Amino acid sequence: MTVDLLVGGSQKKSSVIRDSIIRKYQEIQAVLDEDLRMTLSHLEMEERAAVSALDGLMERNCSLIQEIEQDLARLTVTLDQTDTMSFFSYPEQQDTETVDRVMDLLSRTDPSSVSLDEAKAEQILSLTNKMLLLFCSQTPIIQKLVKSYSTEVCLDAETAHPKLIISHQGDRATYTNTWQQLEDQPGRFDTTLNVISLQSFSFGRHYWEIDVTGKTYWELGVTYPTISRKGTTEDCWLGRGDESWCVEFFDGEYTAWHGGVPHQLPFTKRFCRIGVMCNFPAGLVTFLEADKMAPLFSFCAGTFSDCLHLALCPGHDHNGTNANPIVICNAPSPTSDL
Incomplete structure (x- = not known):
């Protein structure tokens, strides 16, 4: 009742x-x-x-x-x-x-x-x-409003799978078929091709745009820092456990994932930019086609139990069709090397 x-x-x-x-x-x-x-x-x-x-x-x-x-x-x-x-x-x-x-x-x-x-x-x-x-x-009013929530983030290279190359600015992840000899940090993904943001967020509203132009396989979303990172358990994949929410694009199909439950999305167009918004007051995670602010899918968590990180998976080479990097468009401006 x-x-x-x-x-x-x-x-x-x-x-x-x-x-x-x-x-x-x-x-x-x-x-x-x-x-x-x-x-x-x-x-x-x-x-x-x-x-x-x-x-x-x-x-x-x-x-x-x-x-x-x-x-x-x-x-x-x-x-x-x-x-x-x-x-x-x-x-x-x-x-x-x-x-x-x-x-x-x-x-x-x-x-x-x-x-x-x-x-x-x-x-x-x-x-x-x-x-x-x-x-x-x-x-459009919704575009102006959502973009006002834009927040700068950069990728944490120490969490990236050894087959991911993270740019110096932390704004892009590229798959390489070569296993890099990297220090086995406790927070590094060792099976799934994931990387999460250095920054985490626990209040307010935040929006990021991810460039997936030319890619045939990718996953992106948000995750608690407690997501599994070692071994072959399914919880290491974005959206397969209760710690993360994501949208996946693979073989021309879009699927939204959380808690291991797939939601097939009715889209066939290959989008170039995907928007991700987390709304702490409402407990919402929303995915958008960024160019026209068309909604793709929204999860309602009610209340988030922990801080959230942006999470990306650029995917494997997919038979040579997925070489492009996955790029954060809200990344901070590059710092000087001097």
Whole structure:
């Protein structure tokens, strides 16, 4: 009964939050729709005024054409009644008033004198472009929020399996078929191709992005420091015991693991970046396709019983198809060798 009440309470809280977020998005959309309506209303009003003015000019032009035709007819009659040489010998006898009136009407009925306020239109376009840039800088909201949890980590070379080469900066692990002669540290994995981060975390929210470009086999996730590291027990593998959570990619298939329980994921695309987020307040471990922040899988631990390390497995060579390293994108900047 108590469990049912807790489940019902969590679902109710989730529903309230979801409904509130939906309402906020609807309010944002309503504000944008109203602003668009007002802007278009102004532009349409000015367009109607310009069209009306052009219609008036066209009517006046038609009247002007009729007057010109009448004046031409009158001048033709005058020419017929007047000696041609005499007419051209005395230009002052021409109807200069008519010519002046025609030119004046032509200038006042020039369609190019009617135009929209192009400067204001350019200002509106500039403002809308700035608004677009602002929205683009703030969205997707979930991407901006999750990336704000980014935390720098580097790999602990003393935990790495002897067939893993860890970069000097601690930002990448590469498989080599050569067993390196390394000191057998108590915390070193000796069977599984794992390595964990030097840093551990016990509170807050943390996010890392892992570059798996070109790889055909990898595992990544988070683990307690108590994960088994020696021997061939299945608990040494990420996600196979209760101490770790992971997503695995192998032969084109994605699988989420925890406690030895596999969860087949419905994805076929080979992703380039995987996001891993651990949320201590909520006890969540979430895996994302980092480029579009598309959720892959989420585990709810309720409450974590220990600190967490980022854990990676770049996988073996997979018949020569898996040579690329696995790379932490949130690694610290390289330090100087001087």
